Amino acid sequence: MSSSSKKKILLLPCIAVLLGSCVNLKHVGKFSETSIEGIEQYETISPTFTKVCLQDCQQGHIRTLEIHNTDCDCAQNQKADSITQVIYNAPRDYFYGLADLSQNELTNYKTDDFTKALATGDFGPIQLKETDVQAYSDISTLLLRAFTDSYRRKKIKEYVAQAHGPLLKLLRFLELNLTGNLSGKLEVQKSGLKNFYFDFLKDKRLSDYERTKFAEDYFRRISEITAQQKELETFAEILQEIAEAHTTLYNNVSNMTNKEARKELERYGRQMNNTVSSLRRM
Numbered sequence: 001m002s003s004s005s006k007k008k009i010l011l012l013p014c015i016a017v018l019l020g021s022c023v024n025l026k027h028v029g030k031f032s033e034t035s036i037e038g039i040e041q042y043e044t045i046s047p048t049f050t051k052v053c054l055q056d057c058q059q060g061h062i063r064t065l066e067i068h069n070t071d072c073d074c075a076q077n078q079k080a081d082s083i084t085q086v087i088y089n090a091p092r093d094y095f096y097g098l099a100d101l102s103q104n105e106l107t108n109y110k111t112d113d114f115t116k117a118l119a120t121g122d123f124g125p126i127q128l129k130e131t132d133v134q135a136y137s138d139i140s141t142l143l144l145r146a147f148t149d150s151y152r153r154k155k156i157k158e159y160v161a162q163a164h165g166p167l168l169k170l171l172r173f174l175e176l177n178l179t180g181n182l183s184g185k186l187e188v189q190k191s192g193l194k195n196f197y198f199d200f201l202k203d204k205r206l207s208d209y210e211r212t213k214f215a216e217d218y219f220r221r222i223s224e225i226t227a228q229q230k231e232l233e234t235f236a237e238i239l240q241e242i243a244e245a246h247t248t249l250y251n252n253v254s255n256m257t258n259k260e261a262r263k264e265l266e267r268y269g270r271q272m273n274n275t276v277s278s279l280r281r282m
Contacts, residue, residue: 025102027262032099034269038238039092047228049077049125052185076124090139097146104153125181135169157253164250171243179236183229234279241272
């Protein structure tokens with residue numbers, strides 16, 4: 001056999017491996033894109049800490065029949081929304097980077113957001129613990145390095161492995177913040193409305209028609225708040241699915257072409273698509 005033929009035989013497996021890895025990493029890219037679509041549903045959710053604060057404040061003025069000096073102090077709630085937004089940005093941009101790496105593209109996103117520092121403490125409706133701040137710092141450091149050091153796919157395993165712990169922490173923070181703190185404020189709002197309307201419904205000086213209209217208004221408001229809570233719960237399901245899928249990816253980080261892992265990521269992808277569709281229909 002000629003040396004030229006031997007070289008061709010040796011090159012064929014190498015080409016096959018290269019082509020195979022390109023194909024096999026498509027499932028990582030697809031998972032990243034699905035995760036981006038899922039986590040970006042955060043931007044469509046209607047309730048925010050500031051909105052709920054303003055609604056509560058205005059309801060208080062209605063209760064006292066006050067139309068003067070009706071300013072509302074929602075500064076702490078605005079801070080809570082700001083912190084939530086900053087933390088949301090980190091996992092979202094991590095998946096943008098993962099999508100690029102899986103396609104062997106340079107990551108080229110703006111890094112301005114990643115230089116924002118977070119401090120521990122109580123910020124009205126939410127509390128930032130040291131572990132939350134550390135998780136944000138860790139993933140921000142990784143993103144800064146990835147986006148400024150021209151990461152390519154050969155570093156994808158390092159990227160996934162280093163991000164996994166902080167990523168899960170931030171996803172969990174978002175989940176608890178929205179379904180615990182924000183949904184909790186909505187639950188308090190429900191109780192306040194019940195107390196507010198109770199007096200009118202029991203006031204025999206009002207006509208049956210008037211009391212019926214108050215009851216209708218009460219149930220309409222409760223239905224609106226319950227729908228907002230359902231939004232938060234459904235978005236939390238998306239965050240859980242992203243976390244579980246990334247755990248599958250992380251557990252197979254040394255062999256990202258594993259067929260079973262690929263099937264599992266595809267299953268999570270279909271599940272996430274269904275949950276996103278449910279949220280959009282609300």
